[in-house]
Amino acid sequence: MKNQDFVESLRASATEFTPPVRSLMDVDFYKFTMGQLILRHHGGMEVVFKLIVRDPTASVGHIVSQTELRKYLDYAMGLRFRKTDLYYLRGVDLYDKYMFKEEYLDFLRDFTLPPYQLRQVDGNIELTFRGPWERVSMWETIALAIISELYYRSVLAKIPKHELELVYVRAKDRIYTKLETLRRHPHIRFADFGQRRRHSFLWQEWVIGLCRDVMEEQFTGTSNAWMAFHHDLSPIGTNAHELPMVLAALANSDEEKVASQYTVLKEWEEMYGKALRIMLPDTFSSEQFFANAPEFVGEWRGMRQDSGDPFTRGHLYINWLRKHGIDPREKMLVFSDGLDVDQMVLLQEHFEGQIKTAFGWGTLLTNDFRNCHTGNQYLRPFSMVCKVVEANGVPCVKLSDNINKATGPVGEVERYKKIFGATERTSEVVLV
Amino acid sequence: MKNQDFVESLRASATEFTPPVRSLMDVDFYKFTMGQLILRHHGGMEVVFKLIVRDPTASVGHIVSQTELRKYLDYAMGLRFRKTDLYYLRGVDLYDKYMFKEEYLDFLRDFTLPPYQLRQVDGNIELTFRGPWERVSMWETIALAIISELYYRSVLAKIPKHELELVYVRAKDRIYTKLETLRRHPHIRFADFGQRRRHSFLWQEWVIGLCRDVMEEQFTGTSNAWMAFHHDLSPIGTNAHELPMVLAALANSDEEKVASQYTVLKEWEEMYGKALRIMLPDTFSSEQFFANAPEFVGEWRGMRQDSGDPFTRGHLYINWLRKHGIDPREKMLVFSDGLDVDQMVLLQEHFEGQIKTAFGWGTLLTNDFRNCHTGNQYLRPFSMVCKVVEANGVPCVKLSDNINKATGPVGEVERYKKIFGATERTSEVVLV
Numbered sequence: 001m002k003n004q005d006f007v008e009s010l011r012a013s014a015t016e017f018t019p020p021v022r023s024l025m026d027v028d029f030y031k032f033t034m035g036q037l038i039l040r041h042h043g044g045m046e047v048v049f050k051l052i053v054r055d056p057t058a059s060v061g062h063i064v065s066q067t068e069l070r071k072y073l074d075y076a077m078g079l080r081f082r083k084t085d086l087y088y089l090r091g092v093d094l095y096d097k098y099m100f101k102e103e104y105l106d107f108l109r110d111f112t113l114p115p116y117q118l119r120q121v122d123g124n125i126e127l128t129f130r131g132p133w134e135r136v137s138m139w140e141t142i143a144l145a146i147i148s149e150l151y152y153r154s155v156l157a158k159i160p161k162h163e164l165e166l167v168y169v170r171a172k173d174r175i176y177t178k179l180e181t182l183r184r185h186p187h188i189r190f191a192d193f194g195q196r197r198r199h200s201f202l203w204q205e206w207v208i209g210l211c212r213d214v215m216e217e218q219f220t221g222t223s224n225a226w227m228a229f230h231h232d233l234s235p236i237g238t239n240a241h242e243l244p245m246v247l248a249a250l251a252n253s254d255e256e257k258v259a260s261q262y263t264v265l266k267e268w269e270e271m272y273g274k275a276l277r278i279m280l281p282d283t284f285s286s287e288q289f290f291a292n293a294p295e296f297v298g299e300w301r302g303m304r305q306d307s308g309d310p311f312t313r314g315h316l317y318i319n320w321l322r323k324h325g326i327d328p329r330e331k332m333l334v335f336s337d338g339l340d341v342d343q344m345v346l347l348q349e350h351f352e353g354q355i356k357t358a359f360g361w362g363t364l365l366t367n368d369f370r371n372c373h374t375g376n377q378y379l380r381p382f383s384m385v386c387k388v389v390e391a392n393g394v395p396c397v398k399l400s401d402n403i404n405k406a407t408g409p410v411g412e413v414e415r416y417k418k419i420f421g422a423t424e425r426t427s428e429v430v431l432v
Numbered sequence: 433m434k435n436q437d438f439v440e441s442l443r444a445s446a447t448e449f450t451p452p453v454r455s456l457m458d459v460d461f462y463k464f465t466m467g468q469l470i471l472r473h474h475g476g477m478e479v480v481f482k483l484i485v486r487d488p489t490a491s492v493g494h495i496v497s498q499t500e501l502r503k504y505l506d507y508a509m510g511l512r513f514r515k516t517d518l519y520y521l522r523g524v525d526l527y528d529k530y531m532f533k534e535e536y537l538d539f540l541r542d543f544t545l546p547p548y549q550l551r552q553v554d555g556n557i558e559l560t561f562r563g564p565w566e567r568v569s570m571w572e573t574i575a576l577a578i579i580s581e582l583y584y585r586s587v588l589a590k591i592p593k594h595e596l597e598l599v600y601v602r603a604k605d606r607i608y609t610k611l612e613t614l615r616r617h618p619h620i621r622f623a624d625f626g627q628r629r630r631h632s633f634l635w636q637e638w639v640i641g642l643c644r645d646v647m648e649e650q651f652t653g654t655s656n657a658w659m660a661f662h663h664d665l666s667p668i669g670t671n672a673h674e675l676p677m678v679l680a681a682l683a684n685s686d687e688e689k690v691a692s693q694y695t696v697l698k699e700w701e702e703m704y705g706k707a708l709r710i711m712l713p714d715t716f717s718s719e720q721f722f723a724n725a726p727e728f729v730g731e732w733r734g735m736r737q738d739s740g741d742p743f744t745r746g747h748l749y750i751n752w753l754r755k756h757g758i759d760p761r762e763k764m765l766v767f768s769d770g771l772d773v774d775q776m777v778l779l780q781e782h783f784e785g786q787i788k789t790a791f792g793w794g795t796l797l798t799n800d801f802r803n804c805h806t807g808n809q810y811l812r813p814f815s816m817v818c819k820v821v822e823a824n825g826v827p828c829v830k831l832s833d834n835i836n837k838a839t840g841p842v843g844e845v846e847r848y849k850k851i852f853g854a855t856e857r858t859s860e861v862v863l864v
Contacts, residue, residue, distance in 0.1 A: 082664040083526075088516065091523025097534070232514040 004202050007164045013153050019075045020149035020201055021142050024111070025085050026226040028141040028195055030237030032089065036104040037243070037271050039134040047246065048390035049136050051127035051143065052407065054430055058382035061124040064150045069125070070118060072146050077113045088229050095275040113139055133391070137242060140386045144196040147384065148367070152199050155378040163373060170372040171199075175207060175365070178341045179214045188348045190215075190359035191236040192222040193336055194366030197381055197432060204366045208233070211365075223360065236360070238276050238304070239268060241398050244283040246391040254419045258284075262294055274301070278334055281317075282307045282401045284420040290320040291421075298324045302332030302356070308401025308426050310335055310347055318355055328355040336360035338432045340368075363432035381432045403427045436634050439596045445585050451507045452581035452633055453574050456543065457517050458658040460573040460627055462669030464521065465708060468536040469675070471566040473699050479678065480822035481568050483559035483575065484839065486862055490814035493556040496582045501557070502550060504578050509545045520661050527707040545571055565823070569674060572818040576628035579816065580799070584631050587810045595805060602804040603631075607639060607797070610773045611646045620780045622647075622791035623668040624654040625768055626798030629813055629864060636798045640665070643797075655792065668792070670708050670736070671700060673830050676715040678823040686851045690716075694726055706733070710766055713749075714739045714833045716852040722752040723853075730756045734764030734788070740833025740858050742767055742779055750787055760787040768792035770864045772800075795864035813864045835859045 012018060021027075038045075053060050086108060089100050114131035116139070127143065129136045156164060182188055192211065198204040208227050211219040221234030228235035247260035261284060269277055277300040281289035286308065290297075298321065305313045318328045332355065335347055339361050351357050363381045370380045387407050388396045397408030397416045403425050406413055444450060453459075470477075485492050518540060521532050546563035548571070559575065561568045588596060614620055624643065630636040640659050643651040653666030660667035679692035693716060701709055709732040713721035718740065722729075730753065737745045750760045764787065767779055771793050783789050795813045802812045819839050820828045829840030829848045835857050838845055 083666070084520065084661055084664045087520050087523035087525070089523065090525060091519035091521065093519070093522060094515075098530070102529070229516055232516045234515070 004206050006168045006200075006202060006206075007161060009200075009202055010153060010156055010164065011161070014157055017071075019072050020146045021072070021076050022079075022201075023085075023226050024079045024081050024113075024138070024142075025088075025229055026142070026145070026195070026201070026224065027138060028193075028223045028237055029225045029228065029235040030223065030240055031138050031141065032100065032104075032108075032225065033237060033272065033276060034239055034243060035134055035137060036100060037239075037267055038137060039104055039107055040271065041267055042246070043132065043134055045133045045246070045250075046131070046392055047133040047136050047388050049129040049139060049386055050389045051125065051147070052385050052387055053124070054383035054385070054404070056124075058151075058378070058384075059123075060147065060151060060382070060384070061120060063154045063378065064125065064147060065154065066118065066120060066125070068150050068154075069127075069147065072150065073116055073118070073143065076142055076146065077115070079113070081108050081111060085229070089225075092235065094234055096273050099272060099276075107134065111135070111138070113142065116143070127386075129386075133246065133388075137388075140242075141196045144384060144386050145198060145201070148197050149200045152367075152369070152379070155376070159373060159376075167369065167372045167379070171203075171369045174368055174372070175210065176214075178365075178368075179211065181341050181345070182215065182218060185345050185348060186218060187352065188344055188359065189218055189220050189357070190344065190361045190365075191220045191234075192224065192227070192365055193236075193360035193362035195224045195227075196386075197363040197384065198366040199369060205231075207366050220358070238278045239264075239280060241280065241283045241306075242388045242396075243268075244280075245388055245396040245398055248284065248416075249391045249394045249396045257416075257419050258288075258292060261289060262292075262297070265297065265300070269296075269300075277301045278304050278332070280304045280306060282313070284397075284399045284416060285425055286313055286316055286401050288421045290316055293320065295324070298326050300331075302334060304334040304336055304360070306337045307405045308337075309428075310337060310343070311350060313401060314347075314351055314355065329353070330356075332356040332358055334358045334360055336362065338363070338430070340364040367432075383430045383432055399425065401425055402430070404430045436638050438600045438632075438634060438638075439593060441632075441634055442585065442588055442596065443593070446589055449503075451504045452578045453504070453508050454511070454633075455517075455658050456511045456513050456545075456570070456574075457520075457661055458574070458577070458627070458633065458656065459570060460625075460655045460669055461657045461660065461667040462655065462672055463570050463573065464532065464536075464540075464657065465669060465704065466671055466675060467566055467569060468532060469671075469699055469703050470569060471536055471539055472703065474678070475564065475566055477565045477678070477682075478563070478824055479565040479568050479820050481561040481571060481818055482821045483557065483579070484817050484819055485556070486815035486817070486836070488556075490583075490810070490816070491555075492579065492583060492814070492816070493552060495586045495810065496557065496579060497586065498550065498552060498557070500582055500586075501579065504582065505548055505550070505575065508574055508578065509547070511545070513540050513543060517661070521657075524667065526666055528705050531704060531708075539566065543567070543570070545574065548575070559818075560821075561818075565678065565820075569820075572674075573628045576816060576818050577630060577633070580629050581632045584799075584801070584811070587808070591805060591808075599801065599804045599811070603635075603801045606800055606804070607642065608646075610797075610800075611643065613773050613777070614647065614650060617777050617780060618650060619784065620776055620791065621650055621652050621789070622776065622793045622797075623652045623666075624656065624659070624797055625668075625792035625794040627656045627659075628818075629795040629816065630798040631801060637663075639798050652790070670710045671696075671712060673712065673715045673738075674820045674828075675700075676712075677820055677828040677830055680716065680848075681823045681826045681828045689848075689851055690720075690724060693721060694724075694729070697729065697732070701728075701732075709733045710736050710764070712736045712738060714745070716829075716831045716848060717857055718745055718748055718833050720853045722748055725752065727756070730758050732763075734766060736766040736768055736792070738769045739837045740769075741860070742769060742775070743782060745833060746779075746783055746787065761785070762788075764788040764790055766790045766792055768794065770795070770862070772796040799864075815862045815864055831857070833857055834862070836862045 114135045119126045221236040243264045244261045248257045251257040321328045546567045551558045653668040676693045680689045683689040753760045
């Protein structure tokens with residue numbers, strides 16, 4: 001990995017113009033795979049995305065300067081894809097040859113991030129993005145990465161230099177130790193999913209370099225297109241909750257709402273073929289998803305587990321597969337819900353021999369600075385997302401397998417619960 | 433452009449392992465366009481490429497250490513294309529969508545540079561490459577760039593540090609001044625063609641960055657695939673002498689030899705369509721090329737002028753076009769023969785309004801250190817090429833429009849002159 005002087009970079013960021021996101025490629029790869037589907041099937045639909053800080057004690061509104069935030073969001077709005085970026089996207093054949101069609105590449109050629117609305121409300125940041133879905137959607141991980149980095153810059157700005165050195169020494173020790181643990185479990189395969197809540201761009205880049213050097217085959221890639229491009233890693237990512245959320249919001253009847261979570265899978269496989277078929281069943285709870293799932297779901301390669309208890313969610317899928325006469329050992333569970341090393345070990349050992357596993361390791365890979373500065377409560381990750389909240393004026397809802405990850409107006413959430421059925425949902429603390 | 437400490441890098445190269453070529457993408461783009469054609473139509477043909485130092489006073493054999501050269505040629509043999517490189521090549525759509533087919537990308541995926549033979553003969557370096565054409569061909573600009581950089585490292589190693597600073601200050605002043613001149617001639621469009629005889633990788637990269645920043649639209653790209661990739665420039669390049677040379681060598685009769693220079697154009701346009709159709713007529717002299725040229729040559733976009741007097745060569749083409757009822761203003765002359773600023777200005781002004789012009793500016797763009805260190809005769813570019821000399825055991829010949837650029841055994845050159853006709857050829861000093 002690159003040997004960075006993190007302390008020096010941090011100090012420079014206090015006085016120089018140092019955008020946390022400098023390229024439109026510095027975004028999660030799934031924004032492209034979803035973006036192409038959105039453009040093709042739902043282009044022009046008016047949506048609203050909104051920043052949701054799940055953890056009020058993080059005091060984001062007080063810690064992140066609005067002026068700074070505005071400056072770097074504005075900068076991001078001036079970014080354009082380069083020729084080379086589009087050559088790269090056209091040429092990616094990891095999942096299929098020519099997975100991005102000229103229609104979408106033409107769209108990206110002229111793409112800029114649409115305007116944002118930023119307000120301070122009761123000491124909190126209110127950040128919303130409104131516009132055509134295919135454009136607004138791209139803000140998600142970019143906005144989050146900008147806020148996340150500005151947050152930690154601000155937290156660290158108050159710490160004297162020699163203590164900063166220590167902070168980074170401790171964080172490096174921590175990540176090294178984690179990777180050492182994972183090396184003792186060679187069947188664990190993981191990818192970096194950590195852009196959105198990263199400590200900083202440079203830190204993520206350093207961590208990724210470390211993973212590549214230390215973990216070899218166990219490190220399978222990164223969700224960040226820029227990192228994949230520049231460090232010759234596999235770009236990883238498929239689809240996310242925004243697809244079924246918007247489709248359900250716009251469905252004309254309760255039956256259509258339930259059906260829409262499968263419609264999107266049909267659109268997906270029609271566009272991408274086999275390799276990218278990893279489903280995300282928890283948008284309106286995984287129990288009802290599998291209870292109502294049509295046969296073709298059995299052809300998909302696997303599922304991503306992003307909420308609820310990962311063990312029971314895994315077995316829900318395994319049982320569904322067995323019931324449909326499908327050998328789970330040919331399928332894959334991709335875990336991505338607030339992972340850290342111990343849990344990855346437990347999950348891998350538990351599911352070994354039953355089903356293939358893969359891990360999308362996010363925040364606790366690229367931003368574990370907990371207790372790296374004694375007594376500093378802010379040097380920890382906090383839960384923050386940027387979610388679709390409205391489509392064509394209709395509120396969007398996520399139920400999730402974890403009550404604390406649900407989004408949408410209370411009344412709508414209740415209505416969705418009735419429509420989709422009050423299935424098992426747990427209440428776990430959302431750490432990241 | 434990147435602000436490099438050239439002196440420091442130079443000093444580091446004396447003690448550290450610092451390969452002049454670190455990526456298989458650090459090669460001229462035409463090696464790919466030609467390589468694909470070679471693989472498809474002439475794959476597996478046994479060829480010999482050979483280093484030819486046209487200027488014996490450069491003392492390459494004394495200045496370049498054989499041990500160093502061997503070390504860095506060996507290093508180059510260990511290089512592989514990265515996933516990202518192949519994504520990029522698959523996605524380049526500058527000339528046509530999907531110009532590189534899977535057959536060729538598969539070949540590149542497993543590609544390594546084939547072995548070389550290096551000997552010291554009478555104080556000179558004898559460097560040859562023998563093997564299948566599609567593999568050997570790739571050595572050309574890589575081997576040249578390695579030798580070139582090692583040569584100047586060695587020359588500069590004898591100069592004290594404060595004088596080295598001055599060398600670079602002068603070279604920077606020189607290139608700045610050249611670009612200032614070109615800015616006063618906004619109709620001049622040029623690309624960097626300077627990898628093969630560059631001062632160093634870092635210097636080429638710096639010069640390219642400078643061109644981009646200073647010249648804007650006048651700077652149209654670079655022949656170097658790595659530079660294009662990493663600096664978001666258009667990769668420039670089409671075909672070179674090796675194609676007609678090998679085809680002529682293997683032709684079964686004199687008539688076939690003459691015909692082969694057009695056969696290759698047919699193979700080319702069949703593979704690449706319209707945009708890449710820039711011909712190189714001087715292999716066996718441009719006069720006979722146009723005298724015998726079939727009608728379809730009139731459909732090509734233009735020609736590259738690489739030897740002989742550029743003014744008369746240009747008019748040869750213009751006259752041929754007019755005779756065939758084609759408006760030369762729709763065609764292009766690409767000049768690439770040892771260009772420097774003054775000549776570019778003269779050529780552009782001369783041909784303005786008659787035919788489009790473009791300039792492939794090589795050695796005097798990326799390696800003009802003449803007189804940058806008082807009295808040092810070696811700090812100048814020298815003429816060196818890496819040419820095909822044999823195909824399936826048959827010697828290869830180039831006649832060229834400049835007698836001093838001819839290659840091949842004397843007897844064969846005479847035979848070719850009879851076959852192709854003793855047309856006008858001039859004798860110009862080959863500076864680079």
